[in-house]
Amino acid sequence: MSALTQPSVQPSQQVSPMFFFENMNAYQKTAALVAAIELDVFTRLVEARSSSERTAAALAQQTGAHEKGVRILCDFLTVHGLMVKHNAASPVAWYEPTPDTGFFLDRRSPAALVHAPKFLAPPPMHELVKELVGAVRKGGTVTEEPTHENDPRWVDFARGMAPFTGASARPMAELVNSGGPQKILDIAASHGMFGIACLKANPQAQVVALDGAAVLQVGEENARKLGVADRWRKLAGDAFTVDYGTGYDAVLVTNFLHHFEPSVNEQFLRKVHAALKPGGKAVVLEFAPNDDRISPAIPASFAMIMLTATEKGDAYTYRQLSAMLENSGFRGIERHDPPTPQTIILGTK
Amino acid sequence: MSALTQPSVQPSQQVSPMFFFENMNAYQKTAALVAAIELDVFTRLVEARSSSERTAAALAQQTGAHEKGVRILCDFLTVHGLMVKHNAASPVAWYEPTPDTGFFLDRRSPAALVHAPKFLAPPPMHELVKELVGAVRKGGTVTEEPTHENDPRWVDFARGMAPFTGASARPMAELVNSGGPQKILDIAASHGMFGIACLKANPQAQVVALDGAAVLQVGEENARKLGVADRWRKLAGDAFTVDYGTGYDAVLVTNFLHHFEPSVNEQFLRKVHAALKPGGKAVVLEFAPNDDRISPAIPASFAMIMLTATEKGDAYTYRQLSAMLENSGFRGIERHDPPTPQTIILGTK
Numbered sequence: 001m002s003a004l005t006q007p008s009v010q011p012s013q014q015v016s017p018m019f020f021f022e023n024m025n026a027y028q029k030t031a032a033l034v035a036a037i038e039l040d041v042f043t044r045l046v047e048a049r050s051s052s053e054r055t056a057a058a059l060a061q062q063t064g065a066h067e068k069g070v071r072i073l074c075d076f077l078t079v080h081g082l083m084v085k086h087n088a089a090s091p092v093a094w095y096e097p098t099p100d101t102g103f104f105l106d107r108r109s110p111a112a113l114v115h116a117p118k119f120l121a122p123p124p125m126h127e128l129v130k131e132l133v134g135a136v137r138k139g140g141t142v143t144e145e146p147t148h149e150n151d152p153r154w155v156d157f158a159r160g161m162a163p164f165t166g167a168s169a170r171p172m173a174e175l176v177n178s179g180g181p182q183k184i185l186d187i188a189a190s191h192g193m194f195g196i197a198c199l200k201a202n203p204q205a206q207v208v209a210l211d212g213a214a215v216l217q218v219g220e221e222n223a224r225k226l227g228v229a230d231r232w233r234k235l236a237g238d239a240f241t242v243d244y245g246t247g248y249d250a251v252l253v254t255n256f257l258h259h260f261e262p263s264v265n266e267q268f269l270r271k272v273h274a275a276l277k278p279g280g281k282a283v284v285l286e287f288a289p290n291d292d293r294i295s296p297a298i299p300a301s302f303a304m305i306m307l308t309a310t311e312k313g314d315a316y317t318y319r320q321l322s323a324m325l326e327n328s329g330f331r332g333i334e335r336h337d338p339p340t341p342q343t344i345i346l347g348t349k
Numbered sequence: 350m351s352a353l354t355q356p357s358v359q360p361s362q363q364v365s366p367m368f369f370f371e372n373m374n375a376y377q378k379t380a381a382l383v384a385a386i387e388l389d390v391f392t393r394l395v396e397a398r399s400s401s402e403r404t405a406a407a408l409a410q411q412t413g414a415h416e417k418g419v420r421i422l423c424d425f426l427t428v429h430g431l432m433v434k435h436n437a438a439s440p441v442a443w444y445e446p447t448p449d450t451g452f453f454l455d456r457r458s459p460a461a462l463v464h465a466p467k468f469l470a471p472p473p474m475h476e477l478v479k480e481l482v483g484a485v486r487k488g489g490t491v492t493e494e495p496t497h498e499n500d501p502r503w504v505d506f507a508r509g510m511a512p513f514t515g516a517s518a519r520p521m522a523e524l525v526n527s528g529g530p531q532k533i534l535d536i537a538a539s540h541g542m543f544g545i546a547c548l549k550a551n552p553q554a555q556v557v558a559l560d561g562a563a564v565l566q567v568g569e570e571n572a573r574k575l576g577v578a579d580r581w582r583k584l585a586g587d588a589f590t591v592d593y594g595t596g597y598d599a600v601l602v603t604n605f606l607h608h609f610e611p612s613v614n615e616q617f618l619r620k621v622h623a624a625l626k627p628g629g630k631a632v633v634l635e636f637a638p639n640d641d642r643i644s645p646a647i648p649a650s651f652a653m654i655m656l657t658a659t660e661k662g663d664a665y666t667y668r669q670l671s672a673m674l675e676n677s678g679f680r681g682i683e684r685h686d687p688p689t690p691q692t693i694i695l696g697t698k
Contacts, residue, residue: 019430022378029371030372104366115509
């Protein structure tokens with residue numbers, strides 16, 4: 001439920017937007033099935049003679065694809081019941097077709113359904129499949145990524161996604177709330193809802209919201225609507241290059257790290273570290289799958305979105321995210337799980 | 350499992366291609382969700398004051414769409430858990446949002462997720478949504494339908510879909526088998542697998558396979574591979590206009606009636622009736638949902654494919670199909686349910 005929601009439109013019972021993620025992203029199941037057929041992943045798995053020929057690395061070599069791309073595709077197919085993953089949390093995880101997919105998707109079988117997508121998938125799906133096959137081969141997006149903070153897609157994001165934030169933003173605001181005066185930096189603030197939730201929780205807090213100038217207009221509207229505009233200030237610029245200032249009690253890093261590779265994130269987190277007061281906190285919000293990378297379904301499937309939409313991004317596990325924080329100078333890493341598909345991770349300077 | 354499958358590649362356990370339908374068509378869930386948001390179906394349902402304002406006819410009027418289009422969209426959303434259908438098998442069936450969809454998809458709510466698809470759906474999905482919105486408005490496809498029997502898409506169909514046929518074709522062949530000499534007409538024969546199954550079941554049967562000339566080459570290959578080419582003969586032409594000849598013991602009408610409106614089907618079935626011997630049988634294979642049109646999931650969802658791909662087609666219920674047969678002169682209508690999502694319906698001359 002949205003933090004924007006007014007009491008008069010509170011639902012009469014518990015509601016959840018999970019149906020929206022599931023159905024909105026359902027097209028990826030079609031794309032993943034057809035991409036796996038095109039890459040002959042199932043054929044390779046059936047003909048492999050040992051588990052060592054069924055790892056993401058081995059499959060990548062056999063199919064001429066990128067290990068990361070194969071790993072994310074096979075994890076996605078596992079989440080959706082088309083494969084089984086063994087030793088899932090280990091570096092030598094390997095994949096196995098189910099009886100159904102092994103029988104019908106082995107190209108060598110006369111029963112193979114490998115030609116059916118040509119008739120069944122409408123032309124726009126073929127385009128999505130092509131993008132996914134390209135991303136699996138390359139290990140990253142083959143389309144143009146909206147990296148610039150003023151890309152109009154980030155305005156669409158800010159306008160469209162605010163209603164999803166409430167159930168993560170309220171618990172985050174409680175964790176951040178010191179009960180006294182606080183200076184908070186909200187990086188990649190977008191709709192502004194995470195910083196605004198902190199302002200609602202603590203009347204003595206001040207927020208600096210960083211994002212592209214066009215995007216910040218959406219955040220400003222929300223801050224005004226929710227009555228906190230007097231304590232909410234804009235900082236327009238690129239999170240990697242703009243001067244944050246110093247002396248912050250908390251820096252919010254929400255849905256940001258999944259766009260970049262770990263080394264870039266660590267460089268960025270060192271900049272966050274420098275902007276904090278001693279004892280100040282980095283507050284990270286992420287889709288963090290378990291170490292098996294196939295559960296829970298929503299954060300595990302999120303890796304597929306990062307594969308197709310970003311050059312180097314991923315859905316990082318809690319273990320990976322805490323390592324990034326530690327490598328950037330943070331200590332006392334804490335994990336909190338709000339009642340949403342996301343995870344909050346705190347690191348202290 | 351395919352009738353093409355040789356014993357050496359029989360699976361070691363029971364397998365099913367149902368995973369393929371579910372994942373292949375998963376993109377429709379994305380398209381249906383976004384189309385319903387664009388047409389504001391959920392908003393209209395929330396603000397409606399009585400069940401009579403929540404019928405497909407009432408919604409069609411409120412949204413400026415076609416009743417058939419709205420009915421198929423809402424049935425699909427019901428199958429996939431985004432709506433509830435009341436009095437489902439009656440002519441005054443009406444729809445209700447679930448608590449989740451009523452709360453998050455009512456455009457008037459500050460929590461409305463109605464702007465999220467702009468960011469979340471990739472451009473090719475927007476194209477699919479546009480086609481679906483157009484089809485719901487019009488009550489039929491807004492793209493060009495492959496009506497001609499020589500359209501290359503029917504060759505893709507013949508090459509891609511043969512492996513799906515086995516589990517329906519074998520029980521059909523047993524129903525058709527008279528144990529003696531038989532003359533069988535296989536209309537819209539495509540890959541030829543239904544007629545071929547009859548030839549395998551009865552060594553005294555002869556099949557005339559009707560379809561476009563290019564498509565029949567695929568059927569001919571299959572007849573040869575399966576060792577029945579000497580009893581399998583081609584008849585190239587349009588099922589509505591070509592001369593069938595007369596004196597058939599059985600006429601196979603598989604996956605054909607769903608492309609057309611009932612009146613066209615009845616005219617066609619009268620032609621089938623004329624080609625049969627007295628006592629001969631029309632053998633219809635269809636995706637036939639129950640009268641509620643929301644179960645079973647696969648035949649009920651098939652209506653969505655017909656809405657977006659054909660001018661006037663639909664997934665017809667057993668009740669509708671038996672009425673078409675009776676109106677065309679058939680009697681003794683019988684229903685058989687093979688272990689597949691399809692239904693076999695027999696009518697006797």
